[in-house]
Amino acid sequence: PIFEPQQQYKNRVKLGWIFDTVFEEAHEIFDSLTPALNEKFNRTNRLLGVNVWQDREGYFINRHLDNPAIDLAIQIYLTESDVKLGTAFEFNDTILKAQYKKNCGYLVDNSKKLYHSMNTPIPPGHLRYSLYASWGRVG
Numbered sequence: 001p002i003f004e005p006q007q008q009y010k011n012r013v014k015l016g017w018i019f020d021t022v023f024e025e026a027h028e029i030f031d032s033l034t035p036a037l038n039e040k041f042n043r044t045n046r047l048l049g050v051n052v053w054q055d056r057e058g059y060f061i062n063r064h065l066d067n068p069a070i071d072l073a074i075q076i077y078l079t080e081s082d083v084k085l086g087t088a089f090e091f092n093d094t095i096l097k098a099q100y101k102k103n104c105g106y107l108v109d110n111s112k113k114l115y116h117s118m119n120t121p122i123p124p125g126h127l128r129y130s131l132y133a134s135w136g137r138v139g
Helices: 022-041
Strands: 012-015 045-055 072-077 088-091 094-097 105-109 128-137
Touching: 022 045, 022 072, 022 128
Parallel strands: none
Antiparallel strands: 012 045, 045 128, 072 105, 072 128, 088 094
16 A cells, blocks of 8 residues: 555555556546546546545545646545545535445546535544546646
8 A cells, every 4th residue: 555645644545556457447447438528528638547545544634625637536435334424525605525335426527626525534443445536637
């Protein structure tokens, strides 16, 4: 596992691409979505990468905007809990919360500059795993 830069003290680990594994398969699957996403959002994006996040006990992220290099992103939760650990987005004075259940998540257009956060830190004894794919603009 690799601690994500700027997050090494926040209990977040990135499990990255490994040749000839399910990570490579996931990369190919998400890369094949690129033309449809580009058409839907009128973009010329390319896949930046696919990772699995492992968020450990105590991980919490305050209200923030994502890196502007990320134009579109998909996060799919691979674990679930009774605790509401889905990402919460601010949109038109409303909080929209991604449902924290296996195989649920969100697709976000980061050009809209949506602030988002977590409401609750990861509780003791739980690991929050999620698949995260991101696309950025070409040029």
